[in-house]
Amino acid sequence: MFAPANIPQRFRDAYARSEQGLIRDVMVKGAWVVLFVSAITNGSVLIRGRSLIEADPTWGLALRLPPLVVSILALAMHYGRFPGSSWSMPMLRLISLSAMWSIFGSLVFAYDQGGSAFRMMTELAILSIFCAALVSLRGVRGCVIPLFLPLSTFVVVMLYQGHPPLELLLKLLSFISATVIAVLVTHVLYHRRIAEFLARQKLNEMSTIDSLTGLMNRRAMTERLDSERARYHRLSHSFAVVLLDLDHFKRVNDNFGHQAGDRVLREVANRLKLHTRQQDCVGRWGGEEFLMLLPDTGEQGAMTAAEKLRTALQQHPFEIGDAPPVSQTGSFGIAIYDGRESASRLVARADQALYMAKECGRNRVVVA
Numbered sequence: 001m002f003a004p005a006n007i008p009q010r011f012r013d014a015y016a017r018s019e020q021g022l023i024r025d026v027m028v029k030g031a032w033v034v035l036f037v038s039a040i041t042n043g044s045v046l047i048r049g050r051s052l053i054e055a056d057p058t059w060g061l062a063l064r065l066p067p068l069v070v071s072i073l074a075l076a077m078h079y080g081r082f083p084g085s086s087w088s089m090p091m092l093r094l095i096s097l098s099a100m101w102s103i104f105g106s107l108v109f110a111y112d113q114g115g116s117a118f119r120m121m122t123e124l125a126i127l128s129i130f131c132a133a134l135v136s137l138r139g140v141r142g143c144v145i146p147l148f149l150p151l152s153t154f155v156v157v158m159l160y161q162g163h164p165p166l167e168l169l170l171k172l173l174s175f176i177s178a179t180v181i182a183v184l185v186t187h188v189l190y191h192r193r194i195a196e197f198l199a200r201q202k203l204n205e206m207s208t209i210d211s212l213t214g215l216m217n218r219r220a221m222t223e224r225l226d227s228e229r230a231r232y233h234r235l236s237h238s239f240a241v242v243l244l245d246l247d248h249f250k251r252v253n254d255n256f257g258h259q260a261g262d263r264v265l266r267e268v269a270n271r272l273k274l275h276t277r278q279q280d281c282v283g284r285w286g287g288e289e290f291l292m293l294l295p296d297t298g299e300q301g302a303m304t305a306a307e308k309l310r311t312a313l314q315q316h317p318f319e320i321g322d323a324p325p326v327s328q329t330g331s332f333g334i335a336i337y338d339g340r341e342s343a344s345r346l347v348a349r350a351d352q353a354l355y356m357a358k359e360c361g362r363n364r365v366v367v368a
């Protein structure tokens, strides 16, 4: 999984997903461009009856066929919905490499036959555009193999054939300057894309994460409840919600101050995370209320889970700084999704059970 070094770990999955979409997009468009350019080039050869490489039909075929075949294959895989997405990047590289092979191969012939400057410029421009697309996906390192490998092969072949290095350099100047411009512009765009991606992720994080505890906030939990309800209707997998309200939490604030209260809330969040499964969702529902969503869980499982959390709070007092640690318990209300009700009705039932737990003396679990 590729992600630039300045993307924090927590955003790397999201970056990989967004990059996959981008790579697929570039691959499909790149394949169409290569097909289109091949059709025009081959068509003009047919109409005008002459080719830069007409002297050698075998080489002509060897240079023109690979990009055509690779592009058709890539488009067939895309439109035929070939499973997975990891093949997009290797396919894009293959398209680029075969196009470079074709272009640089033609250049070798053009060079020897004194091909027209216009023709060379066109092919150099295509090189720069490819380079631009690759740089915009993976930064400058993205074009090392598809661009600099064919270029260095081309230079080595030319030098091997005895062309003077200075003359070669002068002839390549237009290519080098076109590529440098393309690299610079797209390098800036690449960094902008990453900056925009990070800004979007942080905004998204702010709107879904509770800043005090780092848990999901009420909005994000409501969305998860809706998607879990949708999953239930698709797969009939039962799920439970557990609502927790800390007992007499006001006393912590009143006796030790708001900061101590905040520390307790953060530690409660840690313990809830620690004692739930990875697939469970834990969120802060309100001030000192927490909501847990337990997928694939029935009544018995939810009771066991809630009991484990209740013990995890009760078992160890909470550190609050200079003052001695404080005891903090919680009351829990459980509701199992009945298959029909709305998310708010489901939480309301858990709230009623929680109310019963408070009424019965707190520090206990009640099922709706």
Ligand SMILES: Nc1nc2c(ncn2[C@@H]2O[C@H](COP(=O)(O)OP(=O)(O)OP(=O)(O)O)[C@@H](O)[C@H]2O)c(=O)[nH]1
Binding pocket: 212, 245, 246, 247, 248, 249, 250, 251, 253, 257, 258, 259, 260, 261, 262, 265, 286, 287, 288, 358, 362
């Ligand atoms: N420190 C801190 N306190 C909060 C926060 N949100 C809510 N509270 C406090 O949580 C307390 C809730 O008090 P109450 O609703 O009276 O309930 P309780 O004292 O927990 O008593 P019971 O729920 O009846 O057991 C209030 O003192 C709120 O100020 C917060 O983000 N930080």
